[in-house]
Amino acid sequence: MFTFKINEYITEGENIIALEMWKPADGEYSIGFVDWNPLPPDRNMGVFRDVILEINGGLKIRSPFVHAKVNKKSLDAAELTIQAELENNTDKPINGVLKVNFELGILEKEVNMKAGETLSCTFTPDEFKQLKVENVGLWWPHDLGEPKLYNLDVQFVSGNDIMDKIQKRYGIREVTSYIDDDKNRGFEVNGKFILIKGGGWVDDLLLQDTKKSVKAQLAYVKHMNLNTIRLEGFWGKDDVIYDLCDEEGILIMIGWSCEWEWEEYLLKPVHPKYGGPVNKDDVNLIADYWSDQILWLRMHPSVFVWMMGSDKLPIPELEQKYIDLFKKYDSSRPYVTSAGGVGSDQNVIGEAELVSEISGITGMKMLGPYAYTPPVYWFTDTNFGGAYGFNTETCPGPNISPLASLKKMLPSENLWPIDKEYWEYHCGRNAFQTLDRYTTAMDARYGKSSGVEEFAFKSQIMNYELMRPMFESFVAHKPKSTGLIQWMLNSAWPEMYWQLYDSYLQPNGAFYAVRNAGNAVHAIYRYGKDDIYLANNHLADASNLTVKIKLYDINSKEIHAGEWKGDIAGNTSKLVYKLPELEVLTDVWFIDLRVYDEQSSEVDNNFYWLSMKKDVLDYEAGSKLEWAYYTPSKEYADFSALSRLPKVKLSYDYKFEKDSERGKISLIVKNPSESIAFFVFFDVVDAETGEPILPIFWDDNYISLLPGEERSYNAYYFLADFNDKAQVKLKAWNVEQELLK
Structure with a gap:
């Protein structure tokens, strides 16, 4: 992050600041999408985060931070430490008082700063008894409790002047990490084991995510009973995603992308063990990058771990710089050198063992798989990606969208039969720019499809069947299994691969498989x-x-x-x-x-x-x-x-209700036949256009009804997302599609 002092350039009247932009050159460390989707032609050139004009009295308060040590027995008390960075941007000494109101108490400390000085000002519970707080609410991931937030107000006063002030929110929580007897890493929040269940987040391809889009996607995360998103790269064009995760109790696993670790993405030679940043200049640059990220994000209770590498390790000189930065700015959360490397001899992604000379084993594994994988794998595999330890990125293969999205994504003349040139353009890159393994398995297991409608529906069955056991296996085997990140949660653009919902916000069958697997009791x-x-x-x-x-x-x-x-x-x-x-x-x-x-x-x-x-x-x-x-x-x-399942005719009753923001559907559906109604899909569409209303939140979907069974289902959607005329559409394996009257 860059700060420019512009005092000497400001004149009376209109002022204009011009920035010259050019796209990243080969070998430069910038944002990238690895093999997830095509690279934008301009390689995301330009300013994509806010440009802010700051006016203060010459002193800047930067990056206030509250660090908690929680009483893990009572779970309602903690010792807090508050830290803020102060910058004297003048050529004169400044003397004053730093005042902190942390909602549970008020603190003051005299500060004397030299001209041009930058320092950290810290309030500890040893100095200030007010920081030993009791009867407080802790911040919890949403599946373990409420994500309680408090307000923090920090001011610097010199004489009668408030030279600068800043307001933030914080949560009282403590994250710890451990390595078990099998050398696998696990995490605890406030002393309680948490099975990390998440997906890999990516921003929009052109970095144009809106607050509305981010809010909808994080609502999807909670609706799927996931508790984590992994950001491979410091995504977010502003603070919105981090603020919302704080509010919603969603953990963030964050760190550098493997974009910088492989020659084909960084576009310069890399070290087989340490990736791109190995020379002195690169090491210093990346350490400065890291310092900025810590100071930007350390206030967020949702950020629970720093990932110093993805597929590889930082070179020891760089790792030591990271560790020094953690000691200086943030000792409140664990850090991990790489997302891969468990059991070091099992490292199969790279060419060298992932054991740090400084910090030892990572305790994390990145052993796949990433393409078609049948259900039995997850419960029986003990050497690769199966249900043990922390699998930082894995999936059972492509996640093809429902038919409505395919029709948006592809020209009608290329929908069927599968036109590889068009379909594979919307897959991943390299080894994942193909659907062959997936379609071969589908044809062998469910039979060949006669058209795109049949293929799209069978895809939802495959999505559900393959995704559910991946999550259920890790749930069943906890605490031997400690974490699972579905690769990926979302997509940067219209895609066939690695997504629980697509870029149109259309959930696929895997979405409800994940939701089902995360039920409170299951x-x-x-x-x-x-x-x-x-x-x-x-x-x-x-x-x-x-x-x-x-x-x-x-x-x-x-x-x-x-x-x-x-x-x-x-x-x-x-x-x-x-x-x-x-x-x-x-x-x-x-x-x-x-x-x-x-x-x-x-x-x-x-x-x-x-x-x-x-x-x-x-x-x-x-x-x-x-x-x-x-x-x-x-x-x-x-x-x-x-x-051979007989065709079934379902009976139903439903009603629409709405309040100021949401529409709600209450649906009662009955199977009056003597046969199972298999894999029933509910959809809500705009009555005028027939297009799906998105985002949509069903309490269950892709369900099956036993003979004679009647069940109730509810869904909600946001009224701002359609024209107030909605209809429910229903289809199943052995039930003809019907638009409910």
Whole structure:
């Protein structure tokens, strides 16, 4: 961040400041999109953050910061330390008083500054007893509690003049990190283990995200029961994303992008272990970059970890500079040298072991996969990206959007059959500029599609089926599993790859798979293990629960029923039921899981479709490097029998309501038939244009209804996003599309 003193250039009347711009040259450290999408032709040239004219009395207060040490037993007390940077921009000494109102108390300290001096002014609980606070609300990630925020007002007064003042918000919270016996890193917030569940965030391709867009996307994050976004690069054209994450209780994992670690993206030779910044000038430049980022963001309780590298390590000289900066400016949160490297001998992405000479192992893993991966992988893999440790970026493959988005993205004449030139232009780059692995698996598992409508709908089934077990496996295996970042959360432009919702804000099937997997109390089928786990994703214990397990064949006939009753401690998962070996099963069968609380109210619903023909991974195929990118299959599951499900006609009733900001849909849908209604998709469209109303927040979607079952669903949307005439559209695997009257 740049600050220019312009006093001597200001004249009476109109003043103009002109900045000459040019796009980053090859080898320069700037914003980039790696292999996620095409590179903008101008490489994001220009000023994309606010230009601010500051007027003060010659003294500037910069980057106030509140650091908390929380009482982890009472969880309502803490010791605070408050720090602010002061800059005397005059050629004379300044004497005055720094006044701090932190809502829980008021502090003052005399400060004497030399001409041109910059210093850190710190208030400690040893000096000021007011900083030992009690009966306070802590800041929590939203899935563990409320993200309480307090106001901070800082002023510098000299004589009777307020020379500068600044107002911020802060949260009282403490983040710690640990390395377990298996050398995997985990995190705790206020002394409580938290399973990190998130997605990789990226800004709009032209860096033009609006506050409205960011707010909608973070609402999606919470709606999916995710607690984290990972920023590979310091995204955000302003403070909006950070302020909103503070308000909403969403954690931010932030650090440098691998854009600077690989020659094909940085466009200059790089070190195989340390990436681009290795010479003295680069090291000093990047250290200055880092200093600016710390001072900019350290106030935000949502920022829980600093990531000094992505795919590689910082060179020791640079790492030491980072560590010195942390000691000076921010010792309140953990820092990690790289997003990869767990078990050092398992490093398959790069060519050198990721063990720092200074800080040792990272405890994080980046072992993929990134392309098509069947459900069984996540519960059975113990060497790569499976459910152990902290997987900093992974996914089960492409996430193709619903049909409405495909029609916006592609010319109509190139929609079907798949025109590779057009479709792959909207994929990732390099190894991920193809849908071949995905479409091969889809054709083998669900049958070839006859048109783009069928293909798009099958894609949502694949999106859901492949994404749910990735998250459920990490939930089931906690605390052995400590973190999971879906690569990615969103897309910078219209895309087919790595997204839970697209750039139009259209959720795909994976969106609701993730939401389902994160339910507060959740029953999970473990692929490859044939058992049922129960997860409690909140801190409070849950008592007198009932889990009901029912199995159905392809004819919708119930072939087994089981039940478990008991309690589960907060923030834990455990085995509750082992499925019996059944000799008589059809080619495709179903598992229906329900969880009921002590009032017999349903609190969780989970429905699986399974094949007697199993997905078989091909461990002999491919190198370790290939396994880090995708998961070779020897055999595919066979869901072709789903085509034998009889057509079903659903009955329904719904109503629209609205307040000043939101529209709400209350939908009751019933399956009066004797067959399962499989994979029912609800959509809300503009009655005049037929276009989806977005963003949209259903409490569940892509659901299945048992014979004779009736269920209620709700959704909301923002009234500003459409013309006040909405309709519900419904479609399922064996239900014809219908616009509800």
